[in-house]
Amino acid sequence: MLDCFNRKVVGWTIADHMRTGLVADALRMAAATRGGLDGAVSHSDHRAQYGSRVFTDLCSGLGVTRSITTPAAANGHPSPNEYERRHHTAKLTLAA
Template sequence: MVGNELEAAVKAPDLIGRGFTAPAVNQRYVGDITYLPVGERGFLYLATVIDLHSRRLAGWAIADHMRTDLIIDALTAARRTRGSLAGAIFHSEHGAQYTSKAFAAACAAAGVRQSMSKVGSSADNALAESFNATFKRETLQGRRAFTDERDARLTSFRWLAPLQHRPSPFSARTAVPDHLRADPRKISYHPTSRINPVSKFRG
């Protein structure tokens, strides 16, 4: 978070009212950021965009920071996945990244209407919270932290990548391709990356 993001807060109404469903795909999404503990003191951060109809993971991004670029990358990945997000609602909490002018501009450019939960109410974004809890439970498997950044990125990729093709419950068991296992730094999840797994899903 940076100071100008806090000063330039963009408020949006709650357009879903804890109604975590949608009549069709590409109409309503929820998203959140969660931290990934790495080693003794380090962290990576995961941002997600989840379709409320199919429960599929439409977009995601991992970085070593929580700046607004992280959630913009996740939204852009979802936009690439679906071809267009025009007319869709994106629901989030009131974090500084989501209320920033930069993210509001990214939503406007994508034709997305922002929706926000009440301040301090995790129940208003319960599906995203549930996703994060399941992700960390199944990837960490009782460990306090990932061994190192390589472990965090590879384990996250192994769990997240198949969710472009599968609805909830959020669980997956699949192998990482050899070319990614050889160099985990290539797993950047940037929406312009040629290996971004979310770009493979169309549906």
């Protein structure tokens, strides 16, 4: 987990797999490191572990709003990730 406001790594886990428990543990570590995540935005890609019931429920319990990257539209509008990058909006991003 990367806190994009202050550019610090606030949560991480290491394993030989990319299952839901791995990203959930990283989110819990981020909550502990920051003293809570109420109002944070978790921005991720379309991988299954980020859309799982376990991760969704954990985000809800911690007060985290989920945001999932979508490809840029054919009309040229930027993806949410690119929009956030351009406008330097504070958010909590999953570095996956």
